[in-house]
Amino acid sequence: MLFPLSGAPRLHGIARLAAASPCRVAKQHVEYFELPTRRYFTRCQSPRVPFDWTLNPYRGCEFGCKYCYARYTHEFMELRDGLSFETRIFAKQWNPRAFCQELERIPRADWIAIGTATDPYQPAERRFRLTRAMLEILARERGRRLSLTTKSDLVRRDADLLEVIARSNLLHVAVTITTMDEKLARLLEPYAPRPALRMGAVAELAERGVAAGVLASPILPGINDAEAMLDELAGQAAAAGAASFTGSVVFLKPCTHAVFFPFLEEKFPHLVEGYRRQFASSAFLRGAYPRLIARRLEAVRRRHGLAATFSDDLPEGWEPEPQLELAFGPRAAAVDFVMKSTC
Numbered sequence: 001m002l003f004p005l006s007g008a009p010r011l012h013g014i015a016r017l018a019a020a021s022p023c024r025v026a027k028q029h030v031e032y033f034e035l036p037t038r039r040y041f042t043r044c045q046s047p048r049v050p051f052d053w054t055l056n057p058y059r060g061c062e063f064g065c066k067y068c069y070a071r072y073t074h075e076f077m078e079l080r081d082g083l084s085f086e087t088r089i090f091a092k093q094w095n096p097r098a099f100c101q102e103l104e105r106i107p108r109a110d111w112i113a114i115g116t117a118t119d120p121y122q123p124a125e126r127r128f129r130l131t132r133a134m135l136e137i138l139a140r141e142r143g144r145r146l147s148l149t150t151k152s153d154l155v156r157r158d159a160d161l162l163e164v165i166a167r168s169n170l171l172h173v174a175v176t177i178t179t180m181d182e183k184l185a186r187l188l189e190p191y192a193p194r195p196a197l198r199m200g201a202v203a204e205l206a207e208r209g210v211a212a213g214v215l216a217s218p219i220l221p222g223i224n225d226a227e228a229m230l231d232e233l234a235g236q237a238a239a240a241g242a243a244s245f246t247g248s249v250v251f252l253k254p255c256t257h258a259v260f261f262p263f264l265e266e267k268f269p270h271l272v273e274g275y276r277r278q279f280a281s282s283a284f285l286r287g288a289y290p291r292l293i294a295r296r297l298e299a300v301r302r303r304h305g306l307a308a309t310f311s312d313d314l315p316e317g318w319e320p321e322p323q324l325e326l327a328f329g330p331r332a333a334a335v336d337f338v339m340k341s342t343c
């Protein structure tokens with residue numbers, strides 16, 4: 001075993017409520033910008049990702065997860081301090097006509113993944129409603145393949161649209177929940193909604209017939225990897241009607257180190273040495289530990305009757321293009337990868 005197993009203490013009563021309270025002062029420091037946008041959809045040609053296009057309405061993400069690997073995306077705008085990623089949020093300038101024209105050029109067989117680099121339901125969405133505007137257009141489509149990943153219960157606001165989309169397109173929604181422990185979640189994901197709220201979103205989407213799964217990523221050695229914690233998460237996912245349950249071990253790119261290691265030193269000092277050693281030469285953990293976590297996930301899935309991947313069953317209103325079925329076969333196996341690769 002590389003790291004000790006975890007088991008964070010539970011809070012009750014006023015302590016629990018206090019730990020779950022949003023930090024409004026910190027949010028006053030967030031600045032919003034409108035980003036002139038030439039293209040909404042980004043083509044993915046890497047063999048490492050199974051989707052063909054990504055759609056991210058925002059750049060930067062206010063949720064400020066300590067392990068976030070997407071901080072490098074702000075470096076493209078010469079914002080390299082790591083923290084700007086969560087305090088300088090860029091909303092893409094909205095031009096529905098240009099969006100529709102781009103969408104028209106994307107073959108229906110192509111897979112469009114929403115929320116691969118930033119959360120489409122971060123707080124900025126309450127203000128700018130870009131994700132909803134995009135979903136309103138996608139709700140007129142038929143026979144498309146779409147996935148959406150979020151850590152926010154704000155997705156419930158758009159449950160009506162997602163329900164419409166799911167009737168005539170293949171839609172998978174992955175809700176990221178790393179732990180049901182509210183205090184621990186507040187440490188790891190300071191401004192993201194409480195885990196129970198996220199699980200509530202899974203339940204509502206499932207009730208409406210939208211395939212919603214729980215993504216327990218990332219799994220952090222010694223922090224949220226105990227089988228008992230994963231078991232509790234899987235049990236609640238099953239009770240919520242989750243269509244799938246999966247997770248993956250954390251990876252720490254250099255852009256994440258500046259935020260993650262000071263956090264670790266402050267909150268989990270006994271883990272610092274192990275993490276530094278393991279992530280010194282690679283962003284990924286390999287070998288026995290990922291295998292152990294894979295076995296643990298499989299065990300809790302079996303215990304709670306959960307699937308590892310989304311089903312590729314097509315909705316009743318599906319209207320495929322003639323070549324579409326051919327395009328789907330090899331993709332089914334890649335769904336698990338998507339679940340593991342998004343935020």
Ligand code: SF4
Nearest residue numbers: 061064065068118343
């Ligand atoms: S991990 Fe996802 S939700 Fe968290 S800060 Fe990064 S983009 Fe946002």
